[in-house]
Amino acid sequence: MKTFEPLTFKKMTIANRIGVAPMCTYMCRKKDGVAEDFHLAHYTTFALGQPGFIIQEATAVNENGYISDYDLGIYQPRQREALKHIVESVHSHNVKMGVQLAHAGAKSKRSNVRIVAPSAVDGAEEMTLQDIEKAIFDFEAAAKWARMIGYDFVEVHGAHGYLINQFLSPLTNRRSDEYGEDKHLLLKKIVSVVLKEFDGPVFVRLSGTEYHEEGRTIEDTQETVKLLAKMGVSVINMSSGGVVAANIPLGPKYQVPLATAAKQVCSIPVATAGLITEREQIRSIIDNEEADLVLLGRLALRDPFFILKWKYDENLLSKEDVPNYMYRSLQASK
Ligand SMILES: Cc1cc2nc3c(=O)[nH]c(=O)nc-3n(C[C@H](O)[C@H](O)[C@H](O)COP(=O)(O)O)c2cc1C
Numbered sequence: 001m002k003t004f005e006p007l008t009f010k011k012m013t014i015a016n017r018i019g020v021a022p023m024c025t026y027m028c029r030k031k032d033g034v035a036e037d038f039h040l041a042h043y044t045t046f047a048l049g050q051p052g053f054i055i056q057e058a059t060a061v062n063e064n065g066y067i068s069d070y071d072l073g074i075y076q077p078r079q080r081e082a083l084k085h086i087v088e089s090v091h092s093h094n095v096k097m098g099v100q101l102a103h104a105g106a107k108s109k110r111s112n113v114r115i116v117a118p119s120a121v122d123g124a125e126e127m128t129l130q131d132i133e134k135a136i137f138d139f140e141a142a143a144k145w146a147r148m149i150g151y152d153f154v155e156v157h158g159a160h161g162y163l164i165n166q167f168l169s170p171l172t173n174r175r176s177d178e179y180g181e182d183k184h185l186l187l188k189k190i191v192s193v194v195l196k197e198f199d200g201p202v203f204v205r206l207s208g209t210e211y212h213e214e215g216r217t218i219e220d221t222q223e224t225v226k227l228l229a230k231m232g233v234s235v236i237n238m239s240s241g242g243v244v245a246a247n248i249p250l251g252p253k254y255q256v257p258l259a260t261a262a263k264q265v266c267s268i269p270v271a272t273a274g275l276i277t278e279r280e281q282i283r284s285i286i287d288n289e290e291a292d293l294v295l296l297g298r299l300a301l302r303d304p305f306f307i308l309k310w311k312y313d314e315n316l317l318s319k320e321d322v323p324n325y326m327y328r329s330l331q332a333s334k
Helices: 037-048 077-091 129-149 163-168 185-197 218-231 256-263 279-287 298-302 306-313 324-331
Strands: 007-009 012-014 018-020 053-060 096-102 153-158 202-207 235-239 270-272 293-296
Touching (some): 037 053, 037 077, 053 077, 053 153, 077 096, 077 129, 096 129, 129 153, 129 185, 153 163, 185 202, 185 218, 235 256, 279 293, 293 298
Parallel strands (some): 018 053, 053 096, 153 202, 202 235, 235 270, 270 293
Antiparallel strands (some): 007 012
16 A cells, blocks of 8 residues: 555655644643653654654744743753654654744744744734844754754744744735745745755645635645745645634545645645544545645544554554564454
């Protein structure tokens, strides 16, 4: 089955086409952005489930970039030390791991920091050119640290209405300078420094549509996808929404058509996510080339061994792939 065939891009080989979606856990209880024992157990559990890859939750590139008080950061030495343990643990189960580099912009709910955005919306301060240069520099530094920590890939968070998405969107970017004239400019500069610093695959997550008549459409996103593929991005991770509150047509596989639209304009792998919960859905998305990679979000949280059980049922799992105790638990399920 193609779902369980390996795939190689930019020298990284993933064992199968199913990944764990980036999901904030809001579990840095000390509010210092440092991973706790919880995070080590959480990501190790995902790794035991044998996904092709794991995308670590949105991880702040600087103090203004956190979504909440309880998110991970990557810009301080103690944060990086804790992240290294997690990556080593995931690697010990032969699973690839990447980090989603994030800046929340106006959507940050962090206490005691400046909340900054392209324009003064939702109570945020408009970023000066110096603020923008610093944000670009912080993504660059984060990419370098991600490489030093040992991540296999990085993902630039350009979706869900966070900083980069705010610059892309006409709904939130009302600047009259070069960053307003070329709404791709911040994304291009960030991706360019990340590609320079990170010697491995770079993913970019995008919101395919904003579900708003004056917002970005899938045709706008297709232009962004073309541009990113040309720059050397390895994977487009296609999501949607988040810039403004909107009526999202939720339903099984609801974001898959957006991924398919991205595939029409590029030849790099495209990932999809969103209410994909059945083996048959995943198999058909991959076999019919609606997307190249499927990400599991909430399903992975409630059933981290979904992929493992599926592989076992298909006789695709050998005893050596998993610890003995785990293999015995699978045998008992037959
Ligand atoms: C608890 C939670 C936290 C999330 N955090 C992130 C995040 O950090 N970065 C991101 O890009 N998406 C985030 N998402 C969105 C997921 O990556 C995924 O796209 C979404 O949950 C839809 O997939 P699902 O239906 O399989 O859960 C989050 C979703 C959930 C449920």
